[in-house]
Amino acid sequence: MKYKTRNDIILVCILAVLASIIFLFLPKEKGETLLIYKDGILITTLNLNSDAKYDMEILEVIIENGKAYVTNAACPDKVCENTAPIKNKGESIICVPQKIVLKIAGNEFDAVI
Numbered sequence: 001m002k003y004k005t006r007n008d009i010i011l012v013c014i015l016a017v018l019a020s021i022i023f024l025f026l027p028k029e030k031g032e033t034l035l036i037y038k039d040g041i042l043i044t045t046l047n048l049n050s051d052a053k054y055d056m057e058i059l060e061v062i063i064e065n066g067k068a069y070v071t072n073a074a075c076p077d078k079v080c081e082n083t084a085p086i087k088n089k090g091e092s093i094i095c096v097p098q099k100i101v102l103k104i105a106g107n108e109f110d111a112v113i
Contacts, residue, residue, distance in 0.1 A: 028088040031104030034068045036061065039099045048087065048104070058098050068102060070095065 034046040036054070046052055046063055054061040059073040059080065067085035070093055080095035086104050093102040 029106055030066070031087060031089045031091070031106060033105045034061070034063065035101075035103045035105050037101040037103070045105075056100070059095060059100065061102060068104070069093070070102070074098065 031048055034048055036043045036046070036056075038056075043056075044054065046054060046061070046068075048063055048066050048068065050063070051065070052063045054063075058075075060071045062069055062071055067087040069085040070080045070083065073081045073095060075095055075097040077097070080093050080100070083093045086093055086102070089104055089106040091104045094100070
């Protein structure tokens with residue numbers, strides 16, 4: 001019985017390592033647009049292909065070299081400011097105290113009307 005348990009643990013570890021390797025090397029789709037939400041409502045969309053600065057009074061959103069990040073946040077913990085720049089589809093920066101979400105989107109449509 002002990003022999004089977006040891007082999008099971010080895011198998012699970014090997015599968016976990018393989019899954020991690022596959023996840024790390026999957027191609028990530030570069031985002032096209034930055035969506036900015038406040039209280040769940042879309043405030044604006046910004047193109048990631050051009051450098052820009054968007055001032056929201058409570059924080060600044062900077063787009064440089066296809067990456068977006070937050071500076072000058074008015075929240076006390078500054079987690080959103082310390083978050084790494086985002087550039088790939090699906091990545092986000094969230095400022096919980098200010099209820100602001102920055103999300104990277106691709107160039108596809110979410111719904112067809």
